[in-house]
Amino acid sequence: MFGARCLLRALRSCSSAPCPRHRPAARVSVRGALGVQSANGERVKVQGWIRSIRSQKEVLFLHVNDGSSLESLQVVADSSFDSRELAFGSSVEVQGQLVKSPSKKQNVELKAEKIEVVGNCDAKAFPVKYKERHPLEYLRQYPHLRCRTNVLGSVLRVRSEATAAIHSFFKDSGFVHIHTPVITSNDCEGAGELFQVEPSSKIKVPEENFFNIPVFLTVSGQLHLEVMSGAFTQVFTFGPTFRAENSQSRRHLAEFYMVEAEISFLESLQDLMQVMESLFKTTAMTVLSNCPKDVELCHKFIAPGQKDRLEHMLKNNFLVISYTEAVEILKQASQNFTFTPEWGADLHTEHEKYLVKHCGDIPVFVINYPLALKPFYMRDNEDGPQHTVAAVDLLVPGVGELFGGSLREERYHFLEQRLARLGLTEAYQWYLDLRRFGSVPHGGFGMGFERYLQCILGIDNIKDVIPFPRFTHSCLL
Amino acid sequence: MFGARCLLRALRSCSSAPCPRHRPAARVSVRGALGVQSANGERVKVQGWIRSIRSQKEVLFLHVNDGSSLESLQVVADSSFDSRELAFGSSVEVQGQLVKSPSKKQNVELKAEKIEVVGNCDAKAFPVKYKERHPLEYLRQYPHLRCRTNVLGSVLRVRSEATAAIHSFFKDSGFVHIHTPVITSNDCEGAGELFQVEPSSKIKVPEENFFNIPVFLTVSGQLHLEVMSGAFTQVFTFGPTFRAENSQSRRHLAEFYMVEAEISFLESLQDLMQVMESLFKTTAMTVLSNCPKDVELCHKFIAPGQKDRLEHMLKNNFLVISYTEAVEILKQASQNFTFTPEWGADLHTEHEKYLVKHCGDIPVFVINYPLALKPFYMRDNEDGPQHTVAAVDLLVPGVGELFGGSLREERYHFLEQRLARLGLTEAYQWYLDLRRFGSVPHGGFGMGFERYLQCILGIDNIKDVIPFPRFTHSCLL
Numbered sequence: 001m002f003g004a005r006c007l008l009r010a011l012r013s014c015s016s017a018p019c020p021r022h023r024p025a026a027r028v029s030v031r032g033a034l035g036v037q038s039a040n041g042e043r044v045k046v047q048g049w050i051r052s053i054r055s056q057k058e059v060l061f062l063h064v065n066d067g068s069s070l071e072s073l074q075v076v077a078d079s080s081f082d083s084r085e086l087a088f089g090s091s092v093e094v095q096g097q098l099v100k101s102p103s104k105k106q107n108v109e110l111k112a113e114k115i116e117v118v119g120n121c122d123a124k125a126f127p128v129k130y131k132e133r134h135p136l137e138y139l140r141q142y143p144h145l146r147c148r149t150n151v152l153g154s155v156l157r158v159r160s161e162a163t164a165a166i167h168s169f170f171k172d173s174g175f176v177h178i179h180t181p182v183i184t185s186n187d188c189e190g191a192g193e194l195f196q197v198e199p200s201s202k203i204k205v206p207e208e209n210f211f212n213i214p215v216f217l218t219v220s221g222q223l224h225l226e227v228m229s230g231a232f233t234q235v236f237t238f239g240p241t242f243r244a245e246n247s248q249s250r251r252h253l254a255e256f257y258m259v260e261a262e263i264s265f266l267e268s269l270q271d272l273m274q275v276m277e278s279l280f281k282t283t284a285m286t287v288l289s290n291c292p293k294d295v296e297l298c299h300k301f302i303a304p305g306q307k308d309r310l311e312h313m314l315k316n317n318f319l320v321i322s323y324t325e326a327v328e329i330l331k332q333a334s335q336n337f338t339f340t341p342e343w344g345a346d347l348h349t350e351h352e353k354y355l356v357k358h359c360g361d362i363p364v365f366v367i368n369y370p371l372a373l374k375p376f377y378m379r380d381n382e383d384g385p386q387h388t389v390a391a392v393d394l395l396v397p398g399v400g401e402l403f404g405g406s407l408r409e410e411r412y413h414f415l416e417q418r419l420a421r422l423g424l425t426e427a428y429q430w431y432l433d434l435r436r437f438g439s440v441p442h443g444g445f446g447m448g449f450e451r452y453l454q455c456i457l458g459i460d461n462i463k464d465v466i467p468f469p470r471f472t473h474s475c476l477l
Numbered sequence: 478m479f480g481a482r483c484l485l486r487a488l489r490s491c492s493s494a495p496c497p498r499h500r501p502a503a504r505v506s507v508r509g510a511l512g513v514q515s516a517n518g519e520r521v522k523v524q525g526w527i528r529s530i531r532s533q534k535e536v537l538f539l540h541v542n543d544g545s546s547l548e549s550l551q552v553v554a555d556s557s558f559d560s561r562e563l564a565f566g567s568s569v570e571v572q573g574q575l576v577k578s579p580s581k582k583q584n585v586e587l588k589a590e591k592i593e594v595v596g597n598c599d600a601k602a603f604p605v606k607y608k609e610r611h612p613l614e615y616l617r618q619y620p621h622l623r624c625r626t627n628v629l630g631s632v633l634r635v636r637s638e639a640t641a642a643i644h645s646f647f648k649d650s651g652f653v654h655i656h657t658p659v660i661t662s663n664d665c666e667g668a669g670e671l672f673q674v675e676p677s678s679k680i681k682v683p684e685e686n687f688f689n690i691p692v693f694l695t696v697s698g699q700l701h702l703e704v705m706s707g708a709f710t711q712v713f714t715f716g717p718t719f720r721a722e723n724s725q726s727r728r729h730l731a732e733f734y735m736v737e738a739e740i741s742f743l744e745s746l747q748d749l750m751q752v753m754e755s756l757f758k759t760t761a762m763t764v765l766s767n768c769p770k771d772v773e774l775c776h777k778f779i780a781p782g783q784k785d786r787l788e789h790m791l792k793n794n795f796l797v798i799s800y801t802e803a804v805e806i807l808k809q810a811s812q813n814f815t816f817t818p819e820w821g822a823d824l825h826t827e828h829e830k831y832l833v834k835h836c837g838d839i840p841v842f843v844i845n846y847p848l849a850l851k852p853f854y855m856r857d858n859e860d861g862p863q864h865t866v867a868a869v870d871l872l873v874p875g876v877g878e879l880f881g882g883s884l885r886e887e888r889y890h891f892l893e894q895r896l897a898r899l900g901l902t903e904a905y906q907w908y909l910d911l912r913r914f915g916s917v918p919h920g921g922f923g924m925g926f927e928r929y930l931q932c933i934l935g936i937d938n939i940k941d942v943i944p945f946p947r948f949t950h951s952c953l954l
Contacts, residue, residue, distance in 0.1 A: 029651055029710070047742040048710070049915045066741075067709030068651060091915040093742070118742070119887070119916035126914050144907045145914065147708035156709070160654040167644055174506055174545060177637040181945040182659065182694075182717045183672075183732050185952045193676075195660075199721040200671035200693060210721055210731070211952040216677060217659075224945060224954065231624035232544030232633070233506070233525070239717070240659045244676040244687055254687070255660050264543075265524040265570070265595070410596070430621045430954060437603050437622065438526045438568040439596035468658040468701060475662045475688040477701065477907060 025095045031068035039098040039108045046073055046110060047093045047118070049148065052131070055082055062115075064092060067147075070154050070293045074101065077112035088130040089121030089148075133301075136464045143468050143476050151302065154294035155465055158287055159453060165286035166238060166259055166449075169279055175261065176232040180221030182240060185213050186427070193243045194219065195254075217242035220446060223377070223431060225262035226408060229442055230434055236261040238449070246472050250461040251399065251451065255470040259452075262444035269392050269407060272443045273365050276394060276403050277318045279447065280363070284314055284456055295457065303458025309397060310456060312361060318394070319364040323347075324386065326355055326366050333358075343386060344370050347393075352400040363396040376418040377431075379407035379443075392445070399455045405445025410435060502572045508545035516575040516585045523550055523587060524570045524595070526625065529608070532559055539592075541569060544624075547631050547770045551578065554589035565607040566598030566625075610778075613941045620945050620953050628779065631771035632942055635764055636930055642763035643715060643736055643926075646756055652738065653709040657698030659717060662690050663904070670720045671696065672731075694719035697923060700854070700908060702739035703885060706919055707911050713738040715926070723949050727938040728876065728928065732947040736929075739921035746869050746884060749920045750842050753871060753880050754795045756924065757840070761791055761933055772934065780935025786874060787933060789838060795871070796841040800824075801863065803832055803843050810835075820863060821847050824870075829877040840873040853895040854908075856884035856920075869922070876932045882922025887912060 025045040033046055048066030055061075058079050063072035075094050086092070093116045101109040127142045128134065128149055139146035146152045170177065183197055195217040199210045221237040228235040241258045259279070266272060288295055299307040321329070330341035330351055339348045347355075347366070355364060368381060368388040378389035394403035409415045412435040419425045419432070453465040463469040468477055502522040510523055525543030532538075535556050540549035552571050563569070570593045578586040604619045605611065605626055616623035623629045647654065660674055672694040676687045698714040705712040718735045736756070743749060765772055776784040798806070807818035807828055816825045824832075824843070832841060845858060845865040855866035871880035886892045889912040896902045896909070930942040940946040945954055 031651070047917075067653065068711075089915045091742075091917045118918070119912075119914075121915045122913050144704045144910060147705055153708060156655070156705075157653060159656070163654050163656075164644060164648050167641060171641050174508070176544065176634060177640050178633070178944055179636070179640075179717070179734060181732060181947060181954075183719075183947050183952060184954065186954060195674050195687075196677040197672050197674055197694065200673040210672075210723075210949060211947070212950050213952065215952050217674065227621045227954070228624055228633075228944065231630060234545075240656070242660075246687075255658060257656060265568075433621060435596075436599050437596075438566045438598045440524070440568045441595070467655055467705065470658060470660050470688070472687060473689050475660060475690065475692050477658075477661065477663060477704070 029068040030064065030066045030071070030073045033073050033098060033110065034069060034071055034106070034108055036098055036108050039100050041097045041099060043095070044098055044110070045093060045095045046075075047091070048073075049091050050086065050088055050121075053086060053088060055079065060086075062086065062092070062094075062112075064094060064110075067153060067157075070150060070157075070297060071106075074103075074106055074109040075112050075115070076109050077115060081112060081115050083117070085117040085120055086115070087121055087123055089123060089126050089128065091118040091121075092116060093118055136302075136461065140463055140469070147467070150297060152464070154291075154297045155453070155457065155459065156467060157291055157294050158298075158457060159465065159467075161287050161290050162283055162449075162453060162456070163238070165283045165290075166279070168286070169282050170236045170261065173234070173275075175234040175236045176228070178221075178225060178228045178232075178235050178237050180218065180224040180237045180239060180260075182218050183211075183215050184218045184224075185211065185215050186223060193245045195242050195244050219243060220258065221260050222262065222444060222446065225260055225444060226377075226431070226434060226442070229262040229264045229444070230438070230440070233264045234261070248472060250463075251454075253450065253462055253466065253469055253471050256462075256466070257449035258446045259449055260444065260446040262442060264440045264442045266407070266443045267441045269365075269367050269390055269443070272405055272407070272445060273318070273320065273367075273392060273394075276365075276392075276405065276445055276447070277363075280318075280394075280402075280452070281314055283452075284310065287456065298457040298459065303460070306458030309361065309458070313363055313397070316362045319359050319362055320367060321355075321359075321364060322367050323369045323388065326351075329358055330354060344372065346373060349400055352395045356395050356397050356400075361397045363394055363402070365392050365394050367392045369393075374406070376415070376422055376424070377406075377408050379409045380414055380418075390443070396455050398458065399451045401448075402451050402455060403445050403447045405443065407441065407443040410439045410441050412436060412439065506545040507541065507543045507548070507550045510550050510575055510587065511546060511548055511583070511585055513575055513585050516577050518574045518576055520572070521575055521587070522570060522572045523552075524568070525550075526568050527563065527565055527598075530563060530565060532556065537563075539563065539569070539571070539589075541571060541587075542630075544630060544634075547627060547634075547774060548583075551580075551583055551586040552589050552592070553586050554592060558589060558592050560594070562594040562597055563592070564598055564600055566600060566603050566605065568595040568598075569593060570595055613779075613938065617940055617946070624944070627774060629941070631768075631774045632930070632934065632936065633944060634768055634771050635775075635934060636942065636944075638764050638767050639760055639926075639930060639933070640715070642760045642767075643756070645763070646759050647713045647738065650711070650752075652711040652713045653705070655698075655702060655705045655709075655712050655714050657695065657701040657714045657716060657737075659695050660688075660692050661695045661701075662688065662692050663700060670722045672719050672721050696720060697735065698737050699739065699921060699923065702737055702921060703854075703908070703911060703919065706739040706741045706921070707915070707917070710741045711738070725949060727940075728931075730927065730939055730943065730946055730948050733939075733943070734926035735923045736926055737921065737923040739919060741917045741919045743884070743920045744918045746842075746844050746867055746920070749882055749884070749922060750795070750797065750844075750869060750871075753842075753869075753882065753922055753924070754840075757795075757871075757879075757929070758791055760929075761787065764933060775934040775936065780937070783935030786838065786935070790840055790874070793839045796836050796839055797844060798832075798836075798841060799844055800846045800865065803828075806835055807831060821849065823850060826877055829872045833872050833874050833877075838874045840871055840879070842869050842871050844869045846870075851883070853892070853899055853901070854883075854885050856886045857891055867920070873932050875935065876928045878925075879928050879932060880922050880924045882920065884918065884920040887916045887918050889913060889916065
């Protein structure tokens with residue numbers, strides 16, 4: 001290590017006066033270094049954290065990772081570089097030459113000329129232990145450190161790629177991106193599970209209420225998107241949504257992300273389902289192609305068999321059944337359900353699971369739900385005694401409900417009557433306005449982003465696909 | 478109109494049995510239609526809202542807009558199509574042939590074969606009036622309808638393009654996107670202007686407090702990004718942030734968007750400023766190139782002179798002065814300030830304005846602020862009696878502070894001492910942990926996205942560059 005330090009000092013003293021023998025090395029990411037096709041002694045500088053260290057008689061092997069990829073870069077150094085500071089978790093800067101690796105495990109390795117420990121790691125106190133595969137439950141206790149493990153690293157890189165892929169999907173299809181508000185005065189359908197927002201008790205606000213009216217955290221950007229679809233025809237939003245649900249389930253969070261789209265001049269659920277299926281498949285294909293190793297890690301170590309299950313979903317057309325058909329299927333099932341399936345009642349998780357299994361583990365759209373089960377804005381199918389609305393849910397293997405959508409009631413008088421029955425006419429006058437001024441048939445959907453990641457990667461618990469999970473009794477950091 | 482309806486009905490009856498004479502027209506967006514280089518009678522279907530209507534003896538001219546572009550498509554129809562329903566604001570579906578336009582105003586026009594009014598518009602009640610250029614203040618009363626005007630349409634398309642450009646900028650530079658949490662238990666620096674979050678009084682929660690501890694809406698994702706930069710080296714977030722500021726200013730909102738980045742192994746403000754300047758310029762260039770007409774509208778009608786001001790900013794290198802130099806400049810100014818400039822005091826808006834003007838209306842970085850003015854996490858410059866930290870703000874013409882950033886204190890003992898002095902050691906143990914386990918020099922910044930849009934477009938009031946503004950006493954929809 002002293003050798004390295006001395007060399008580094010030498011390089012530093014060079015840096016003010018140009019020094020031909022030690023031209024400054026180009027800084028590259030680990031991903032960049034690993035991507036060099038035929039390494040030929042290029043002088044580079046790599047910075048990252050030590051993921052493994054192996055000392056042999058005359059050679060020292062380090063694996064350095066900077067989070068740009070799952071793979072680490074192998075650093076090969078003379079054993080004189082060895083030092084107690086070069087330990088798992090510490091941060092280092094390595095300069096040297098990129099060369100072809102003699103091993104078949106990697107294409108490229110870095111022949112170290114200088115190694116500097118940037119920051120030590122207190123190994124005893126570090127909750128992430130060398131060479132241990134920690135259970136995800138254990139890691140959840142350390143939201144500030146778990147991202148430094150292989151699994152969380154891969155999951156969050158996939159999350160980042162999927163985010164970009166979703167933005168591209170909509171942009172390429174001509175959608176305008178809208179930031180729908182987080183704080184809203186409309187309590188959407190009078191749903192119960194709302195978070196309320198007030199200025200902190202620490203500060204004085206002249207009015208008792210900052211906004212003059214009670215405000216809440218949004219449960220959906222749909223109504224605001226409908227406003228925008230009346231101007232831009234095709235719009236989407238991708239932001240945080242909130243439910244004060246007292247749930248410890250592996251599918252619920254108090255703060256989660258939703259991808260929502262709204263499309264004007266759309267007249268059929270078929271057209272809507274086409275966009276939903278296309279979003280699901282295009283995003284998955286992009287992720288698989290852009291971070292194959294990260295996906296592979298999850299499919300191999302977290303969810304064996306998930307690779308085949310995902311391929312099965314991607315290569316088959318999603319199925320469509322009506323709610324009425326779904327209830328018939330459930331009634332004829334040999335399985336005993338906790339909630340007896342009945343026309344007019346909600347589908348429960350156990351029902352969703354059965355339906356997906358029944359459909360051969362292919363995602364299945366369930367359409368045309370009872371009007372009485374659904375919110376006021378869904379389009380009336382006007383279909384007699386078993387009165388339904390043009391709603392659609394997408395059920396997927398392992399996760400259950402992934403998308404929810406509908407055609408919206410664009411006919412002024414239909415909507416007015418439903419609002420009047422709920423005593424909401426006044427509160428939703430602006431929403432009625434959208435039907436007074438150039439109303440158009442339209443529809444849209446929302447997709448739970450975390451559930452989507454669970455579905456792609458096979459991650460069982462939703463708390464492991466979001467950087468900082470918020471749920472009942474827990475808001476760490 | 479009857480003619481159109483009859484034709485449409487005929488087309489519909491054809492659609493089940495293929496009808497060679499009336500093949501279904503391809504649906505195109507207005508943008509798509511206007512982009513056809515040499516129109517040659519292609520049969521298309523266009524859907525949108527009527528923006529203008531002009532009836533001549535034998536010909537009817539309509540302009541149809543669907544929000545895909547600022548420009549509308551000119552529809553030319555036989556006067557027999559005329560009807561009272563064909564009015565400003567109503568939604569229509571037009572089928573016909575795309576042909577070269579004889580006028581020089583447009584390349585292409587649509588020769589209508591069928592026109593269907595999809596939804597009427599109650600012109601008397603419609604707050605947007607035909608051929609009127611409404612003041613932005615007037616339109617703010619109608620957040621559900623103002624997006625249907627040219628100006629708001631352009632601003633929100635630019636917002637969407639800028640959002641995409643920012644995501645691309647970071648992705649292309651190897652940053653990982655992170656969704657930092659909106660609800661947080663850390664009240665960042667003990668800042669006062671926080672919104673607190675509680676489950677709505679309407680619902681029963683077993684515990685008095687849903688999360689067991691008081692939680693707030695985030696004022697910055699920085700600390701969470703620092704966690705992530707310790708795993709991925711380069712990270713960014715782009716999400717909503719909140720301040721319960723009792724301000725009616727044209728530069729403040731209670732809910733606004735921030736672009737934040739955090740970079741590990743970054744050792745100098747110079748490197749940080751390079752990323753900031755590059756983000757500013759790359760995004761602006763992308764927006765200018767992708768929606769020139771939308772930007773032009775703002776530069777022409779809302780902010781005359783802004784085109785030149787923006788070009789001036791883009792073609793010059795941003796300037797750098799220290800806080801100490803800034804105070805000297807202000808002291809020597811002939812101008813009388815409300816707040817006397819003095820070393821150790823905050824720069825006020827009047828000072829920022831003067832400095833930008835003094836620097837020739839080029840954005841200027843002010844660096845190295847007094848330690849006493851800045852939060853605990855900024856890196857100590859250890860520079861004697863006028864004790865400063867490595868902070869940087871970017872001031873821009875017309876808007877003032879646009880970016881704020883700093884190197885972060887990565888040295889455990891420095892940070893521990895500052896936290897101890899504030900009595901925050903326990904609360905920020907996790908933050909100290911980041912310095913115990915492989916600490917690295919790092920830095921980052923945040924950019925106010927709405928202010929950025931104001932700066933690019935020359936829009937005076939921040940409420941006009943966000944779809945649904947939230948500020949004191951106002952949370953419409």
